[in-house]
Amino acid sequence: MDVAAFDFDGTLTRRDTLLPYLRRGLGWPRFLLALLRSSPWLAAYACGLTSNHQAKARLLQVSLGGRSALAVDQWSADFVARYLPDQWQEEMLARLRQHQQRGHCCVMVSASPGIYLRRVGDVLGMDAVICTELEVHAGVHTGRMATPNCHGEEKVLRLQAWLAGRADPRAPITLHAYGDSRGDLPLLNLADYAWYKGRPRACKTSARL
Numbered sequence: 001m002d003v004a005a006f007d008f009d010g011t012l013t014r015r016d017t018l019l020p021y022l023r024r025g026l027g028w029p030r031f032l033l034a035l036l037r038s039s040p041w042l043a044a045y046a047c048g049l050t051s052n053h054q055a056k057a058r059l060l061q062v063s064l065g066g067r068s069a070l071a072v073d074q075w076s077a078d079f080v081a082r083y084l085p086d087q088w089q090e091e092m093l094a095r096l097r098q099h100q101q102r103g104h105c106c107v108m109v110s111a112s113p114g115i116y117l118r119r120v121g122d123v124l125g126m127d128a129v130i131c132t133e134l135e136v137h138a139g140v141h142t143g144r145m146a147t148p149n150c151h152g153e154e155k156v157l158r159l160q161a162w163l164a165g166r167a168d169p170r171a172p173i174t175l176h177a178y179g180d181s182r183g184d185l186p187l188l189n190l191a192d193y194a195w196y197k198g199r200p201r202a203c204k205t206s207a208r209l
Contacts, residue, residue: 002174004099005159005187006092008110008117008131010180012124013087018056020083021116022063025075034063052111052183053149060113060134065143069136076116080123091198092178093124099176100125105166109159109187111151130158151183156190 009016023031035042038059045055064072099106107128108121114133121129135146148154163173177184177191180198188194194201 001171002099002102002104002176003163004096004104004106004176005109005178005191006096006106007179007181007184007187008108008112008120011178011184012089012092012096012108013084014089015087017084017087017116018059018112021075021079022059024079024083025072026063031063034059037062052151056111056132056149057145060145061143063143064134064141067141069139069141072115072141076119079116080119084120084123089198095178095195096124104176107159107162109150109155111149111155111183128162130155130162153186155184155187159187 006012009018022034026034038055038061041050041055041058044050045052096106105127106125107130108117108124108126109130110117111132114129114131117131118129120126130150132148132150133146135142135144147158150158174193175191176193176195177188178195179185179188180196184196188196188201
């Protein structure tokens with residue numbers, strides 16, 4: 001079984017998408033206020049004093065906490081339809097299409113939130129989307145994550161868990177992985193064939209799914 005695992009931000013797209021998503025949904029005044037309210041955590045992350053998870057959790061809390069799931073879903077539909085078409089990395093889309101044409105199982109593994117990433121998965125014809133899910137209660141976003149931030153080692157754990165429920169344990173798996181940042185390295189290290197920022201990368205042959 002061949003599995004192609006793609007990071008999203010900076011791999012399938014030209015840049016990170018979370019901040020543009022929040023800016024378009026919130027509008028500039030509320031977006032700038034959200035950045036101000038989360039700036040101590042963002043600055044601490046930039047200086048290596050706090051984790052990616054903590055900084056992202058604070059930004060999502062102040063940006064989405066208390067907003068209706070229906071409104072956020074409308075943001076997502078607009079974002080995917082009107083913003084993303086200009087952001088694709090054409091070379092990586094071509095790689096994805098090659099895997100799909102060969103009948104490979106194609107999975108997106110990303111720290112981006114499922115509020116818009118699941119729509120992206122539908123557009124791209126992905127077999128699965130493994131990402132950071134957000135908590136909704138009574139139709140309202142709490143601003144909290146419903147899953148761990150899908151970053152770094154968490155990408156490996158989530159992909160392994162997904163494959164355990166899908167693949168024949170007796171069948172060998174050949175993993176192709178694509179990424180562009182340090183948060184993708186654990187997944188790339190696991191792969192039989194890895195590409196980092198569009199270039200082939202040596203893999204750890206001892207690490208297997």
